[in-house]
Amino acid sequence: MPNLNFEFTEEFALKMDQNDPLRSYRDQFYFPKVNGRDALYFCGNSLGLQPKSVKTYLEKELENWANLAVDGHFEGEDAWMYVRQKSKPALAQILGAHPHEVVAMNNLTSNLHFLLVSFYQPKGERTKILCEAGAFPSDQYALESQVKFHGLDPEETIVELAPRAGEHILRTEDILAKVKEIGSSLALVMMGGIQYYSGQLFDMKDITAAAHGVGAYCGFDLAHAAGNAPLKLHNWGVDFATWCSYKYLNSGPGNISGIFVHERFADDQSLPRFAGWWGHDEGQRFLMEKGFIPMHGADGWQLANSNILALAAHQASLDLFAQAGMEQLRAKSEKLTGYLEFLIDEISGNSGILEIITPRTASERGCQLSLLIHKGGKAVFDSWYAHGVVGDWRNPNVIRLAPTPMYNSFLDVYRFGKILEQSLHDFA
Ligand SMILES: *Cc1c(COP(=O)(O)O)cnc(C)c1O
Numbered sequence: 001m002p003n004l005n006f007e008f009t010e011e012f013a014l015k016m017d018q019n020d021p022l023r024s025y026r027d028q029f030y031f032p033k034v035n036g037r038d039a040l041y042f043c044g045n046s047l048g049l050q051p052k053s054v055k056t057y058l059e060k061e062l063e064n065w066a067n068l069a070v071d072g073h074f075e076g077e078d079a080w081m082y083v084r085q086k087s088k089p090a091l092a093q094i095l096g097a098h099p100h101e102v103v104a105m106n107n108l109t110s111n112l113h114f115l116l117v118s119f120y121q122p123k124g125e126r127t128k129i130l131c132e133a134g135a136f137p138s139d140q141y142a143l144e145s146q147v148k149f150h151g152l153d154p155e156e157t158i159v160e161l162a163p164r165a166g167e168h169i170l171r172t173e174d175i176l177a178k179v180k181e182i183g184s185s186l187a188l189v190m191m192g193g194i195q196y197y198s199g200q201l202f203d204m205k206d207i208t209a210a211a212h213g214v215g216a217y218c219g220f221d222l223a224h225a226a227g228n229a230p231l232k233l234h235n236w237g238v239d240f241a242t243w244c245s246y247k248y249l250n251s252g253p254g255n256i257s258g259i260f261v262h263e264r265f266a267d268d269q270s271l272p273r274f275a276g277w278w279g280h281d282e283g284q285r286f287l288m289e290k291g292f293i294p295m296h297g298a299d300g301w302q303l304a305n306s307n308i309l310a311l312a313a314h315q316a317s318l319d320l321f322a323q324a325g326m327e328q329l330r331a332k333s334e335k336l337t338g339y340l341e342f343l344i345d346e347i348s349g350n351s352g353i354l355e356i357i358t359p360r361t362a363s364e365r366g367c368q369l370s371l372l373i374h375k376g377g378k379a380v381f382d383s384w385y386a387h388g389v390v391g392d393w394r395n396p397n398v399i400r401l402a403p404t405p406m407y408n409s410f411l412d413v414y415r416f417g418k419i420l421e422q423s424l425h426d427f428a
Helices: 010-018 023-028 054-073 080-095 108-119 137-149 172-185 204-213 282-287 297-301 308-324 326-348 378-386 410-427
Strands: 102-104 128-132 158-161 186-192 217-221 240-244 257-261 354-356 369-373 392-394 398-401
Touching: 010 326, 010 410, 023 308, 054 080, 054 308, 080 102, 080 257, 080 308, 102 297, 108 137, 108 186, 108 217, 108 240, 108 257, 108 297, 128 137, 128 172, 137 158, 137 186, 158 172, 172 186, 172 204, 186 204, 204 217, 257 297, 308 326, 326 354, 326 369, 326 410, 369 378, 378 398, 378 410
Parallel strands: 128 158, 128 186, 186 217, 217 240
Antiparallel strands: 102 257, 240 257, 354 369, 369 398, 392 398
16 A cells, blocks of 8 residues: 555544545445444444435335335336346446346355355365354354254364464465365365454455365355455356345345355356245246246345345445445545554554554455454453444454445544543553
8 A cells, every 4th residue: 555644633634534535425324323422433344334325215115015016026117026136236346246146135144054055065085164263153153054964073074274373364375275285175165255353354366266276166255345345256266155235235234145156157057056936037937837947147046035125225335335436445445444553553552452463464454453452351442432432342352443435534533543542541
């Protein structure tokens, strides 16, 4: 990143905001209040803020339901039967995919299971799954239960790769070496795209190539990467991925997930899959006949009716992403997180209270910084919260702060710096 000569002054932060081409997007979101004041909201990694436009998008579908009832499936420009098509262009841009490689459906963990049905097929000695140690619990449970479902022992089958002693992030060279080492026993590499705890953005391109090099499939959980980091799933050759829409994608609590399936599988009928009528050939779906014929691409993995209200809220946010553009968002994100990093270093440098464990290079992280708290424990987090800082605490001792380029400002980050400065006195 270019040296921006960051300064710990309000004047500097305001100047950065003035020069920010995305500054107007902030007004399109509702901010929560903490203790009666507008929060400094750095928790888009957990739940993104509500776009003000969501209400209108939802109301439109409620009207369609009221006025058209069952005919809404086929009538009007937003006929429910085809409404998922609307989300594809924006999702394709966010994921670096072709529109037919992505589809919005289900929830993340459900999708992970369905994708594992297709892409985890242990055979002979090729049974092992490689993932990062300390993966998000839901992913751990999904992998473990899939392994058991195939009659295998999770202890022997799942290889969890941890950082070297004394280090907090995985070295790419170690991941690639592990893939080679497991070699012909490796069935699948399944990792987070961005590690939820450390904020490390993995080199998905090289990891995918390494997995393919030993004949394994490679998939990513992009819960923390979608709408945050630049992704090129198609070009990287990733086999499959899933994500959620309620974190960086601002689509509402628990809202719809999505899947990516690389186009090389678009018409692959040899992959096992759990089928449902919404994945069946659209032209023949309502003939209600026997014999599943999967749709082309990711759509063929759909099971059930699209959740129309969920998709409406999702679309409100996706339209903002399409307008703002991932490239612009990322350019701002690197500066915004760079500013947060600068302030933390500047203010807490030698205090011994906290340590940034997220990679120091922009290309190896998204917008989140994870702070390992050495002194004060959760009381540090609580004191920040009392001053209106909404981040999150993750056991055993990490605070995650995620300034998002869509709605956070440089002034937000500066204000956090002032609160950090004060709290360092309190915890020294
Ligand atoms: C947030 C998150 C989940 C949550 O899964 P849901 O099915 O949406 O509840 C799963 N995996 C990772 C890596 C996450 O960050």
